[in-house]
Amino acid sequence: MTDPAANINRAIEEAAPPLSAALSPLGRRVVLPFGIPSQAAEARGKTLNGTIGQITDGRGDPLPLPSMSETLPGLVADDRRRAFLYSPVQGIDEMRRMWREWQRRQVPPELPSSLPLLTVGLTHGLSLVADLFTDETRAVALAEPFWGNYGQTFAVRRGARMLTAPAYVEGRYNATAVAQVLSSLPAGEPALAIVNAPSNPGGYSPWPEERQALCESLVEAAGQRPLLVVCDDAYAGLVYEDEISRASLFWDLIGRHENLVPIKVDGSTKEFCFFGGRVGFLTFPFAPDSAVAQALESKVKCLVRSTVGSPVATSQMILLQALRHGGIDQEVERVRRVLAERYRALKQALEGCDRRLLQPLPFNSGAFSLVELPEELGLTAEQVRQHLLAHHDTGLVAVSPKHLRIAFCSVDTAALPELVRRMEQAVAELAGRTAP
Numbered sequence: 001m002t003d004p005a006a007n008i009n010r011a012i013e014e015a016a017p018p019l020s021a022a023l024s025p026l027g028r029r030v031v032l033p034f035g036i037p038s039q040a041a042e043a044r045g046k047t048l049n050g051t052i053g054q055i056t057d058g059r060g061d062p063l064p065l066p067s068m069s070e071t072l073p074g075l076v077a078d079d080r081r082r083a084f085l086y087s088p089v090q091g092i093d094e095m096r097r098m099w100r101e102w103q104r105r106q107v108p109p110e111l112p113s114s115l116p117l118l119t120v121g122l123t124h125g126l127s128l129v130a131d132l133f134t135d136e137t138r139a140v141a142l143a144e145p146f147w148g149n150y151g152q153t154f155a156v157r158r159g160a161r162m163l164t165a166p167a168y169v170e171g172r173y174n175a176t177a178v179a180q181v182l183s184s185l186p187a188g189e190p191a192l193a194i195v196n197a198p199s200n201p202g203g204y205s206p207w208p209e210e211r212q213a214l215c216e217s218l219v220e221a222a223g224q225r226p227l228l229v230v231c232d233d234a235y236a237g238l239v240y241e242d243e244i245s246r247a248s249l250f251w252d253l254i255g256r257h258e259n260l261v262p263i264k265v266d267g268s269t270k271e272f273c274f275f276g277g278r279v280g281f282l283t284f285p286f287a288p289d290s291a292v293a294q295a296l297e298s299k300v301k302c303l304v305r306s307t308v309g310s311p312v313a314t315s316q317m318i319l320l321q322a323l324r325h326g327g328i329d330q331e332v333e334r335v336r337r338v339l340a341e342r343y344r345a346l347k348q349a350l351e352g353c354d355r356r357l358l359q360p361l362p363f364n365s366g367a368f369s370l371v372e373l374p375e376e377l378g379l380t381a382e383q384v385r386q387h388l389l390a391h392h393d394t395g396l397v398a399v400s401p402k403h404l405r406i407a408f409c410s411v412d413t414a415a416l417p418e419l420v421r422r423m424e425q426a427v428a429e430l431a432g433r434t435a436p
């Protein structure tokens, strides 16, 4: 019997050898069969369409329960209709095109990018990448501390080895952390790297020179192996210093080395403050109509179909309203300004704190900042977190034994100095010192 994935795998191998070399056994196997979604897509528009198991009025329109459809009065009839029907597995066409335009609004036209594939939030996009390109034999290189859920997605679910280097050295950003990790692997072994800027938990985006160093170090690392660089752009655009670029590193890495393939994971969760919507996207650095983009789309569709069925149509329709709206840039900018104000308030409060108690790490973007506990106090972040909960009515996250994360995105500007004061007080109490 012929392998149904053979042609698709060949298309990837011909156009993108490093991507092909990095496919996991699962990634190699998956390809959308000519099943119900494909046959239903071919029948779209036919007068009699008996293909898909969707309950309709017999003419292709949904039969929404009035108590539900009445909650969406702002949608025009056709949008409301689409909100209640299945989304195509790859996402609603208009949604994909409009998100691509949004992604590319300041990008040179010659840089290729695929039509983004819809995912159920960014977590799902990362998980699809993990399925396609990782297993027990694969290393994932990243800077530490990192967003904890990467551990579940890549190591727990897929068995990948998480290899890390410190994101900060002596209190300064370490632009070449990921490349340092990669240099420890045998030459020729395919690897996956994750870059996340603005970062969680660091709230850091590289300054121009650091950005250049980061990109150059990845290009150099690609000289040694097929290298996929996942650009986790969850906090895209949330940058508060004028000199720092708001553009994704994805664009900087396209075409820089034949062995290097950037992959973009982004979405509306933070960029559009649409946390409950679960609309994310997965984008590859290839032209939309290219054979390799189509081959990857087939693989992703098989994974989506076999896990979540299809993405959420209702929230795609809500996000579409925003993207069609002429003033969306200003709406997003308004949120960025609120966060920029919180950023400045926290920065100022942390600048004034007692370094014997708290050592803030540099931050300039995103939603978070990190504070390190001085080694000599002998305290763990978990102890401080528990003490803040029990005695200071304050919740933070202990992201490592010595780092506490402050989510300034969810604290009022006026309350941020008090939050820092409570942190100082808590550490002083635990260390038997007097607070300033």
Ligand SMILES: Cc1ncc(COP(=O)(O)O)c(C=O)c1O
Binding pocket: 120, 121, 122, 123, 124, 147, 196, 199, 200, 232, 234, 267, 269, 278, 280
């Ligand atoms: C760095 C990073 N990537 C991805 C995600 C996941 O986003 P989503 O909620 O859309 O799954 C988060 C969420 O906190 C995040 O911080």
